[in-house]
Amino acid sequence: MNALTLWLEKYFLPIAGKIGGQKHLVALRDAFIGTIPATMAGSVAVMINAIIRDLPPQFFDGYDGNSIPIIREIIGINGFVWNGTLAIAGLIFVFSWGYNLAKAYGVNELSGGIVSTAATVAGLTFSFSGTLSGLSLDEGTIASINEAGWAATATDITAGGWGWIPLGNLNGNLFFTAMIIGFVSTIIFAKLMLANITIKLPDTVPPAVSKAFAAIIPATVALYVASIFYFVFSKLVPGMTFLDWIQETIARPLLGLSQGFGAVILVTLFVQLFWFFGIHGPNVLAPILEGVFGVAQIENINLFQQGGTELVLEKGYMWVRGSFDAYSWFGGSGGTIVLIIAIIMFSKRKDYRTVANLSVGPGIFNINEPIMFGLPIVLNPVMFFPFLLAPVVSVSIGYFATIAGLVDPVSQQVAWVTPPFLLSFLATGADWRAPIVTLVAMLSSFVIWVPFVMAANKVEPESAESAQE
Amino acid sequence: MIEISSPTQQDRIIELLTAINTDDVTFTFKEKKGISLYFETNASDLEEAAKIAKSAIKAEPWGTVLYFRSVPCN
Numbered sequence: 001m002n003a004l005t006l007w008l009e010k011y012f013l014p015i016a017g018k019i020g021g022q023k024h025l026v027a028l029r030d031a032f033i034g035t036i037p038a039t040m041a042g043s044v045a046v047m048i049n050a051i052i053r054d055l056p057p058q059f060f061d062g063y064d065g066n067s068i069p070i071i072r073e074i075i076g077i078n079g080f081v082w083n084g085t086l087a088i089a090g091l092i093f094v095f096s097w098g099y100n101l102a103k104a105y106g107v108n109e110l111s112g113g114i115v116s117t118a119a120t121v122a123g124l125t126f127s128f129s130g131t132l133s134g135l136s137l138d139e140g141t142i143a144s145i146n147e148a149g150w151a152a153t154a155t156d157i158t159a160g161g162w163g164w165i166p167l168g169n170l171n172g173n174l175f176f177t178a179m180i181i182g183f184v185s186t187i188i189f190a191k192l193m194l195a196n197i198t199i200k201l202p203d204t205v206p207p208a209v210s211k212a213f214a215a216i217i218p219a220t221v222a223l224y225v226a227s228i229f230y231f232v233f234s235k236l237v238p239g240m241t242f243l244d245w246i247q248e249t250i251a252r253p254l255l256g257l258s259q260g261f262g263a264v265i266l267v268t269l270f271v272q273l274f275w276f277f278g279i280h281g282p283n284v285l286a287p288i289l290e291g292v293f294g295v296a297q298i299e300n301i302n303l304f305q306q307g308g309t310e311l312v313l314e315k316g317y318m319w320v321r322g323s324f325d326a327y328s329w330f331g332g333s334g335g336t337i338v339l340i341i342a343i344i345m346f347s348k349r350k351d352y353r354t355v356a357n358l359s360v361g362p363g364i365f366n367i368n369e370p371i372m373f374g375l376p377i378v379l380n381p382v383m384f385f386p387f388l389l390a391p392v393v394s395v396s397i398g399y400f401a402t403i404a405g406l407v408d409p410v411s412q413q414v415a416w417v418t419p420p421f422l423l424s425f426l427a428t429g430a431d432w433r434a435p436i437v438t439l440v441a442m443l444s445s446f447v448i449w450v451p452f453v454m455a456a457n458k459v460e461p462e463s464a465e466s467a468q469e
Numbered sequence: 470m471i472e473i474s475s476p477t478q479q480d481r482i483i484e485l486l487t488a489i490n491t492d493d494v495t496f497t498f499k500e501k502k503g504i505s506l507y508f509e510t511n512a513s514d515l516e517e518a519a520k521i522a523k524s525a526i527k528a529e530p531w532g533t534v535l536y537f538r539s540v541p542c543n
Binding site for chain 1: 474475476477503504505530531533534535536537538
C-alpha cells in the first residue's frame with residue numbers, strides 16, 4: 001500500500017491537485033457554490049408547494065390547494081420566492097461567476113460580476129413573437145389588432161413585442177452561455193485591470209469612486225468585445241441568438257451525454273477512487289458534478305415548479321446532482337451509514353465497534369469523516385473493494401428505478417445533511433416510492449459490505465495499520 | 470496533541486506544520502500511526518490548534534484537494 005501511495009503522490013495527486021487548484025475551475029466551483037443561498041431558498045419554496053399543492057391530490061380526490069385559504073396564499077408567496085431565485089438562476093450564476101473569476105485574478109470582484117452579467121445579457125433576445133393560425137376574424141377585429149401594433153389577417157394573428165427577456169433565457173438555460181461569455185468578458189476585464197489600463201483619479205477621491213472609475217475602460221472594452229461578437233454571430237447565424245445556438249450545439253448534447261449509464265457510473269467510480277486515496281472527489285470533479293449534473297438539476301426544479309412531476313418526466317433529466325445523494329451517498333460518500341450498521345451487527349472488533357458507535361450520529365446527517373478516518377476506510381485494503389462497488393450498485397439501482405419510471409426523477413434541491421430516507425423523499429418532490437428505492441439500494445450495499453466487515457474480524461488491528469504504512 | 474489523518478502528502482504536512490512558529494502556536498511532530506500523524510502543540514486550545522493546522526494545509530496548492538482530518542487528541 002505504501003508503494004501505491006508513493007506512486008499516487010508522484011503521478012496522480014499532482015494531476016488532481018492541478019485540477020482542484022486550477023484557478024478558473026476553482027472559480028467555477030465557487031461560482032456554483034455562491035448561488036446556493038438563492039437556489040436553496042427557491043428549492044424550499046418549490047418543495048413547500050410540492051407538499052401543500054402537488055402531493056395531496058395523489059391521496060385526496062378533489063383537493064385543490066389554490067382554492068384553500070392560507071394554503072393559497074402560501075403557494076402565492078412561494079411563487080414570488082421562485083421568481084427571484086430559480087426562475088433567474090442563470091442570471092444569479094453569471095454574476096457569481098464573474099465575481100469569483102475577478103477574485104481569482106485579484107481585481108475588483110464587484111466589477112467582474114457586473115461585466116460578466118452585462119456581457120452575457122447583451123446577447124439575449126429582448127423581444128417575443130408568436131402566431132395564432134386558423135382563425136376567422138372580422139374586419140373590425142383585424143383593424144383593432146393592427147392598430148395595437150400586432151399583425152392580423154383574416155386567419156392569423158402574429159403577436160410581437162420588444163422589451164421582454166424570455167424567462168427561458170435567464171434560468172438554467174443561461175448557464176452554459178454564461179460560462180463562456182462570462183469567462184471571456186471577465187478575463188478581458190481582469191487582464192486590462194492588471195495591465196493598469198485604467199482611469200486614474202487623484203488620491204483625494206474616495207476609494208469607492210476611484211475603484212469604479214478604474215474599472216470603466218476594462219469593462220467597456222470587455223462589453224464591446226462581447227457585443228461585436230454578438231453582432232458578427234447574428235450575421236453569420238441569422239435568426240438565432242448565441243444562447244439558442246449554445247443550447248443546441250453544446251448544452252443539450254452535453255447534458256444528454258451525462259444521462260448515460262456509463263457517464264453516471266464513471267463519475268461514481270472516480271469520486272470513490274478519489275475519496276479512498278484521500279482526495280476530495282466532489283471538489284476535484286466539481287466542474288462535472290455541478291457544471292453538468294447541477295445544471296440538469298436546476299432545469300428539473302424549474303420544470304417541477306411549472307408543471308409538476310409530469311413536466312419533469314416529459315422534458316427533464318432522469319439523473320441529476322441530487323440523485324447521487326438520494327440513492328448512493330447515504331451517510332456520506334460510499335454509503336457509509338450502511339457500513340456503520342453492518343459493523344454494529346457483525347463486527348467482533350472492539351476498535352471497529354467503538355468507531356461505528358461514535359460515527360452513527362454524524363452518519364445520520366451524511367457526515368462520514370469519523371468512519372472514513374476512524375476505521376479507517378481511507379487506504380484500507382480490506383475496504384477498497386466494497387467502498388468502490390457498493391456505490392456503483394446503489395447508483396445503478398437508483399438510476400434504473402428512475403429510468404424505468406418506478407420512482408420520479410430528483411426535482412428538488414435538498415441540503416446534503418438531510419437524513420437519507422427523508423432526503424430522497426423530498427428530493428423527488430415527495431414521491432413516497434423514493435425512500436423505498438433508497439432502502440433497496442441500502443440493502444444491496446449492506447449485502448456487499450457485510451462479508452468485508454466479517455473478513456475484517458480476522459485481521460488484527462496492528463496488521464491492518466501496518467498495511468497502510 | 471492533535472491528530473492529522475491523511476493518506477497522502479504526509480511528509481509535506483510534517484514539514485509544513487513543524488515550520489509554523491507563531492506567538493500563539495507551534496507544532497512538533499511526535500509519531501506516525503497508519504494514516505495518522507500526531508503533533509504536540511503548545512496551544513492551550515487544542516480545537517483551535519487543529520483548525521490552524523487544517524487551514525495551513527488547505528492553504529497549500531497540494532492541500533486544496535486533500536481529504537484529511539484534523540482533530541484534537543490526548
